[in-house]
Amino acid sequence: xxxGSAITEVASKMKSAPAPFLAFACIAAALLATAAPxxxxxxDPVPSVRLYALDCGxxxxxxxxxxxxTFEYQGQSVDMVDPCWVIRHPKGTLLWDTGLGDKMAExxxxxxxxxxxxxxxxxxxxxxxxxxxxPADITYIxxxxxxxxxxxxxxxxxxxxxxxxxxxxxxxxxxxxxxVNLDTFNAYxxxxxxxxxxxxxxxxxxxxxxxxxxxHTPGHQSLMLKLKKAGTVIISGDLFHLRDNYxxxxxxxxxxxxxxxLASIDRIDTILRNTKGRLIVHHDPQxxxxxxxxxxxxx
Numbered sequence: 001x002x003x004g005s006a007i008t009e010v011a012s013k014m015k016s017a018p019a020p021f022l023a024f025a026c027i028a029a030a031l032l033a034t035a036a037p038x039x040x041x042x043x044d045p046v047p048s049v050r051l052y053a054l055d056c057g058x059x060x061x062x063x064x065x066x067x068x069x070t071f072e073y074q075g076q077s078v079d080m081v082d083p084c085w086v087i088r089h090p091k092g093t094l095l096w097d098t099g100l101g102d103k104m105a106e107x108x109x110x111x112x113x114x115x116x117x118x119x120x121x122x123x124x125x126x127x128x129x130x131x132x133x134x135p136a137d138i139t140y141i142x143x144x145x146x147x148x149x150x151x152x153x154x155x156x157x158x159x160x161x162x163x164x165x166x167x168x169x170x171x172x173x174x175x176x177x178x179x180v181n182l183d184t185f186n187a188y189x190x191x192x193x194x195x196x197x198x199x200x201x202x203x204x205x206x207x208x209x210x211x212x213x214x215x216h217t218p219g220h221q222s223l224m225l226k227l228k229k230a231g232t233v234i235i236s237g238d239l240f241h242l243r244d245n246y247x248x249x250x251x252x253x254x255x256x257x258x259x260x261x262l263a264s265i266d267r268i269d270t271i272l273r274n275t276k277g278r279l280i281v282h283h284d285p286q287x288x289x290x291x292x293x294x295x296x297x298x299x
Contacts, residue, residue, distance in 0.1 A: 051225055052297045054294055056124055058121075061080070070251075080284070084153070087225065094208060097150045099152045099153055101152025102152070105120040135156050209226075213268060239264055240282075
């Protein structure tokens with residue numbers, strides 16, 4: 001309860017009370033309202049852009065051969081992380097990718113699937129709470145793409161503005177199934193949306209850019225941040241699943257378009273060179289480990 005509403009409520013209930021007592025009661029109500037947490041209050045603003053890396057799951061694959069169509073990885077297993085990213089800006093908060101989904105955390109030890117194993121140890125909503133955020137504090141939600149391991153918690157944020165790539169949504173709606181699970185992100189149908197076709201400056205000041213990087217899916221996107229201390233940082237999405245896919249320009253055979261993938265790799269590589277930027281490969285455990293440990297942040 002805010003101070004003004006607390007005083008009004010006390011006054012309306014005590015119109016017949018002696019004036020000195022009424023004044024005392026109003027002061028007491030104001031003090032109580034000041035001390036009590038205000039659940040309706042928006043998260044405190046931040047002075048500059050911050051990047052939080054949240055643990056939103058882990059994936060073990062029995063054969064990482066699916067990540068290259070030139071057969072370097074055949075028969076090798078791989079362990080990957082599946083982060084969510086919170087970008088706090090003086091004008092609001094962007095949630096970028098939403099992981100495997102908090103429901104999976106209800107199965108201790110995770111779940112097996114045809115290609116390996118998936119596991120969620122800590123819930124996204126609990127991590128948001130740890131940095132003073134609720135779902136209502138998320139101003140924008142957006143995704144690198146619509147594969148299920150990037151949309152698992154999306155429907156927890158129906159009040160955010162959904163920034164969606166038009167081609168990606170058209171593609172996802174045309175091919176629902178185990179890889180694209182529409183049920184995990186169908187809240188966009190009733191949410192406020194911002195449809196985009198190319199690059200997009202989220203906050204309008206050049207510090208948080210969604211970059212068009214198609215190839216893995218038709219509307220795949222990467223995220224570029226310009227941080228005060230750390231400089232330019234690019235989060236790859238699944239343009240690269242593994243650090244070696246960036247180093248050696250390797251393309252998964254299940255990407256929708258090989259030529260688009262290579263063109264997107266060239267674009268990101270050029271941006272990184274021109275800005276002396278830092279690349280974060282979304283699923284790479286070492287890249288994730290190199291970031292400030294949650295709840296610390298990169299700024």
